[in-house]
Amino acid sequence: MKTVDRRLLASILIIGSLAAVLLSLSLGSGFISPLALARSLAGERDSFEFIVLTSLRLPRLCMALAVGASLAVSGALFQSLLRNPLADPYTIGVSGGASLGATVAIVASLSAPWIVLAAFSGAVAVVAAVYLLAMRLRLGGTALILGGIALSFILSSGVMLLFSLSRAEQVHRALMWLMGDLGIARYAILLPGALLALVLGAAAWLHARRLDILSFGGAFARGLGVGRADVARIFWLGSMLAALSVALAGVIGFVGLIIPHIVRLVSGPAHRRLLPYSAIAGGAFLALADAIGRALAPPYEIPAGVITGFFGGIFFLALLLAKGRNEA
Amino acid sequence: MTLFEMTGLSASYGARMAVREITLSLPEGGFTALIGPNGAGKSTLLKLLSGWLAPSGGSVLFRGKEISTWNERAFAREVAVVHQFMDSMPPFSVDEFVRMGRFPHRAPWQPYDVHDREAVAAALATAGIGHLAGRAITALSGGERQLAYVARALAQQSPVILLDEPVSHLDIRHAVRVMDLLHERAAQGTTVIAALHDMNMASDYCDTIIALREGLLFARGTPREVVRFETIEALFSTVCVVFDNPMTHQPYTFPVPDYLKKK
Numbered sequence: 001m002k003t004v005d006r007r008l009l010a011s012i013l014i015i016g017s018l019a020a021v022l023l024s025l026s027l028g029s030g031f032i033s034p035l036a037l038a039r040s041l042a043g044e045r046d047s048f049e050f051i052v053l054t055s056l057r058l059p060r061l062c063m064a065l066a067v068g069a070s071l072a073v074s075g076a077l078f079q080s081l082l083r084n085p086l087a088d089p090y091t092i093g094v095s096g097g098a099s100l101g102a103t104v105a106i107v108a109s110l111s112a113p114w115i116v117l118a119a120f121s122g123a124v125a126v127v128a129a130v131y132l133l134a135m136r137l138r139l140g141g142t143a144l145i146l147g148g149i150a151l152s153f154i155l156s157s158g159v160m161l162l163f164s165l166s167r168a169e170q171v172h173r174a175l176m177w178l179m180g181d182l183g184i185a186r187y188a189i190l191l192p193g194a195l196l197a198l199v200l201g202a203a204a205w206l207h208a209r210r211l212d213i214l215s216f217g218g219a220f221a222r223g224l225g226v227g228r229a230d231v232a233r234i235f236w237l238g239s240m241l242a243a244l245s246v247a248l249a250g251v252i253g254f255v256g257l258i259i260p261h262i263v264r265l266v267s268g269p270a271h272r273r274l275l276p277y278s279a280i281a282g283g284a285f286l287a288l289a290d291a292i293g294r295a296l297a298p299p300y301e302i303p304a305g306v307i308t309g310f311f312g313g314i315f316f317l318a319l320l321l322a323k324g325r326n327e328a
Numbered sequence: 329m330t331l332f333e334m335t336g337l338s339a340s341y342g343a344r345m346a347v348r349e350i351t352l353s354l355p356e357g358g359f360t361a362l363i364g365p366n367g368a369g370k371s372t373l374l375k376l377l378s379g380w381l382a383p384s385g386g387s388v389l390f391r392g393k394e395i396s397t398w399n400e401r402a403f404a405r406e407v408a409v410v411h412q413f414m415d416s417m418p419p420f421s422v423d424e425f426v427r428m429g430r431f432p433h434r435a436p437w438q439p440y441d442v443h444d445r446e447a448v449a450a451a452l453a454t455a456g457i458g459h460l461a462g463r464a465i466t467a468l469s470g471g472e473r474q475l476a477y478v479a480r481a482l483a484q485q486s487p488v489i490l491l492d493e494p495v496s497h498l499d500i501r502h503a504v505r506v507m508d509l510l511h512e513r514a515a516q517g518t519t520v521i522a523a524l525h526d527m528n529m530a531s532d533y534c535d536t537i538i539a540l541r542e543g544l545l546f547a548r549g550t551p552r553e554v555v556r557f558e559t560i561e562a563l564f565s566t567v568c569v570v571f572d573n574p575m576t577h578q579p580y581t582f583p584v585p586d587y588l589k590k591k
Contacts, residue, residue, distance in 0.1 A: 083416070206437045213428050215418045219380045220411055224484070225404030225432040269418035 009266040013277060017284030024064070024291035025057050029298035059190055063182050063248060064290045064304070065283035066194040068255055070245040072263070072282025073201050073275055075256030077238035080215040080271065081231065082145060089242030089256035092148035096155030097126030098246035099178055103159045106174040107166045115177070116189055116247045123243030126151060131235065180252030180305020182290050193248050197241065201279055204237045208271035215269065252305040254312035255282050262319065285312075329391075331356045331488065331519055332377055336386030338543075339372050346372040348543040349386060354521065356487075359514035361530035362523040364540035365564050370523035371412070373540065374492050377521070378409045404432035408481035410491040413470070422468070422476050423461040426451055429483030447483050455479035455509060471502030478506060482513070489513065491522040495529060507533050531555050531578045539563050555579035 022034050032040075032049055040049035074089035082091070089095075101122020105115040130151065134144050159178075163171050176183075210230050214221045218231070242256070259282040260274065267273035286304060289311065293302035332354040339347040347369040354360065362370045375381035376388055379395045388395055395403070408429070429451065430444040452458045455475045460468065465476055474494060481489050491510070495503040503526075511533050514520045524530045530537050531551040539547040539554055541563055547554045557570045560581055567589060573580040 209428075209431060210436055212418075212420070212424075213431060216414065216428075219375070219378075219409075220414070222380045222400065223378055223404060223407075223409030223411070224428060225401035227400035229400075269420050270424060 006266065006268065010273075010277070013263070013266050013281060017280045020284040020288040021061065021065070024061055024287040025053065027291035027295040028052070028057060029294060031295070060182055060290065061287050062194060063190055064287040066190075066197045067182070067245045067249040067252065068259075068282040068284070068286025069201065069279035070197045070241040070282075071252065071256040071286070072259035072278040073204055074238045074241035074245070075282075076260035076263075076271070076274055076278045077204060077211070077234055077241070078256075079260055080211045081234055081238065083215065083217060084142075084145065085261065086257070087145065089238065089245070090152075090251070090253075091145050092130045092239065093126045093151040093155065094123045094239060094242040095246055095251045096152035096159075097122035097124070098243065099251060100155045100158045100162075101125075102177050102247075102250070103162050103174045106177060107162050107170050109170070113189055116193075119250075120243055120247035123246055124240075126155065127236075127239040127243065131232075131239075176303060177250045179303040180250040180308070181301070181303035182249050182286075183301050183303070189248070193244060196244055200237055200241050200244070201275070204234070204241070205272070205275050207234055207237070208275060210234070211271040211275075212269070215271075250303075250305065252286065252308055254308045254316075255286055258312050258316050259285060261316070329356045330354070331391065333389040333392070334376075334386065335388075337376060337383055337388050338385035339369075339376055339381055340384045345543055347376065347540075350540075350543075350545050351386075352538070352545060352548070354519075357514070357517060357519055358535040359511060359520045359533060360522070360536040360538060361534040362521065362538050362540060363525075363527055363530050363563075364546065367542075368540040368546075369543040370540055371492050372543075374409075374490050374521070374523055378407060378490050379403060380409075401432045404484070404486070406486055407488040407490060408484040408486040410477045410481045410489065410494055412492045413474070413497060417466055419464040419466045421461070422452070422457065422463055422465055422479075423448065425465050425476060426461075426479045426483050429480045429485075432484065447485055451479040451482035454482055456505065471498045471505075474498055474502065474506055475509075478509060487517075488519045488521070491520070493523055493525060496525040503529070527555065527560065527581050528573070531580060532573060532576045551578050555581060557581075 025037055026032050026034055032052065036049055037053055040047050040053060044050065071089055075087070078087040078089060078091055079085055098119040099122070102115050102119035105118035110118070130144065130148055133147055163174070207230070210221075210226045211234065213224050213226050214231065214234070245252070260278050263274060263277045263281050267277045286308065289307040290304040293304050293307045296302055330353045334350050334352045337347060337350045338345060350373070362373060364370055372381065376383055379398065379400075382396060390398060390403070390406070427440060427444065427448050430440055430447060433444070434440060449458070452461055455478055457472060457475050457479060460472060460476070465473060468476060478494065489510070494510070495506050498506065507529055510520050510522065535550065537547075537549065537551055537554040538545070539559070546563055547559050555570060556579070557568055560568055560570065567584040569582050569584060570579045571582065572578065
C-alpha cells in the first residue's frame with residue numbers, strides 16, 4: 001500500500017475515533033448534544049449537564065478507553081506472538097480465570113473493588129499456570145492455545161457449579177459481569193487501572209521491533225537475538241493487559257480479536273504503528289459500544305459486551321465479504 | 329582459529345535421533361556445504377549451530393564458549409541465519425525486512441541511524457534487489473524472496489552466515505545468483521556454512537563438503553576428496569558416475585537412470 005493511502009487511512013482512523021469518543025459522551029439515557037456539553041463545562045458547576053458529564057459519563061468513558069485499548073493491544077500482542085490471526089486476549093484462559101474469581105467474589109457478596117481484585121487474581125493465576133505448563137513442556141503456539149482452551153472449559157465448569165449453588169440475584173449479577181459491562185460501579189479503581197494500562201501499553205510499545213521480528217516465527221527471531229526472555233516478557237505484558245481489562249469490565253468479547261485485524265489494514269504489520277493505533281481504535285470502539293448500549297433502551301443498560309459482539313461480528317463479516325470479493 | 333567445536337553432539341526429536349554423536353570442528357573462513365539425503369540431519373545440525381535447538385547430548389562451542397551460554401544478541405552479531413523458505417509472513421516491505429538484520433546492533437528501542445541505513449542499502453545493492461526495496465516481501469517471487477532473506481543476513485554484518493537450503497527451490501538463474509553472492513562473501517572473509525541439496529552446486533562453489541547420513545558424520549573434505557562415486561553412491565544409496573565439470577574442474581555427479589542399468 002502506498003504511503004499516501006496509509007496516511008489518509010490513519011487520519012480517518014484517528015478522526016473517526018475522536019468522533020466516536022465525543023458521540024459516546026453525548027449518548028446515554030438522555031441525549032446531550034456536544035455543544036451543550038461544551039457549554040456546561042464552561043458554565044455552571046451545578047447544571048444537570050455538568051453533573052451527568054463529570055460524575056457519570058466522563059469516568060465511564062475513561063474506563064471504556066482504558067479497557068478497550070488494553071484489549072486491542074493485548075490482542076495484537078498475542079496474534080503476533082502466537083502467529084495466529086484467531087488469537088485474542090482470552091485465548092490463553094485469562095477470561096476463564098477472571099470469571100471464576102469474579103463469580104466467587106460476587107456469590108460471596110463482596111464489594112466492587114474486591115470483585116475486581118478477585119477477577120484479576122483469578123486471571124493472573126491462570127496465566128501463571130499456562131506459562132509454567134508451557135515452560136515445562138516447551139510448548140509451541142498451537143499447544144499453548146489448546147492448553148488455554150482446555151483450561152477455560154475446566155474453569156467455566158467451576159463458574160457453572162457456583163451458579164447452580166447460588167441465589168438468583170447473585171447469578172444475575174455475575175451474569176451481567178460475565179457479559180462485559182462497564183456499568184457496575186468500579187470507579188474506585190479507575191485511576192490505578194488506567195495508569196497500569198498506560199504503563200503496560202508503553203512497555204509493549206518498547207517491544208515493537210522485537211514483535212516485528214517475532215511475527216516471522218521463533219527460529220527467525222532467535223537468529224536475530226530475540227530470545228525466550230523477550231517472548232516471556234511480551235507474553236506477560238499481553239496477559240496482564242488482558243487480566244486488567246477483564247478485572248475492570250468483565251469479559252468483553254471481540255475487541256481484542258477484530259480491532260487489531262482492522263487496524264492492521266491501516267497501520268501495516270509494523271508494531272510501532274499497530275500497537276498505538278490499536279489502542280486508539282480499541283478504546284474508541286468500546287466507548288461507542290458502551291454509549292450505544294446505554295442509549296438503546298433506557299432505563300435499561302445493555303452490557304457493552306453485547307454490543308461489541310453484535311456490531312463487531314457484523315463488521316467483521318462485511319470485511320471478510322469485501323476481502324473475498326477483492327480476491328476473487 | 330576454530331569457530332564451531334562439536335563434541336559427541338547429538339540431537340533428538342522425541343525418540344528419533346536426528347544427529348548422532350558428531351565430533352567435528354569447523355575453522356573460521358571458507359564456504360562449507362552440508363550435504364546428504366533427506367533426513368540426514370543437515371537442518372538439525374544447522375539448528376544446533378544457530379542455538380535454536382539445544383543438544384540432547386554432547387556439546388557445541390562457538391569461539392570456545394557453549395552456545396547456550398552466549399547472550400542471544402551478542403550471538404546474533406556473530407552468526408546470521410537464513411532459514412528455509414517461510415510460507416507465511418507478515419507483509420513487511422523488503423526495506424523494513426532487511427532492516428531487521430540491524431536489530432542485534434542496537435538497543436531494542438534505540439532508533440536506527442545513518443550507519444544502519446547504509447548497511448541496509450549496501451545489503452540490498454549486493455543482493456541486487458535495491459529496486460524491490462519498497463515492495464512487500466509477500467509480493468516477491470520465490471527467487472526474489474530468497475535474495476531478500478540473504479540481504480537481511482548481509483545487513484546483519486556478522487562474520488558467520490548459516491543457510492538452510494538457500495537454493496533448493498529456485499530456478500537456475502536465481503540459484504546461481506545466490507550461490508555467487510555467498511561465494512563472494514566467503515572470498516571476502518565471511519564464514520559461510522550452507523545445507524545444500526544440489527551436490528554439484530556444493531562441488532562447484534564450496535571449499536569444504538561435510539556429508540551426513542542418518543545423523544552420522546559420513547565424510548568430510550574438499551570436493552575432490554568427498555565427491556567420488558563410491559562415497560556418493562554409499563551416501564545416497566544410488567548408482568552414479570562422477571566426471572569433472574569442464575569449467576570449474578570440480579567433480580560433477582551424474583545419477584544413473586534405472587533404464588540404463590537394465591541394459
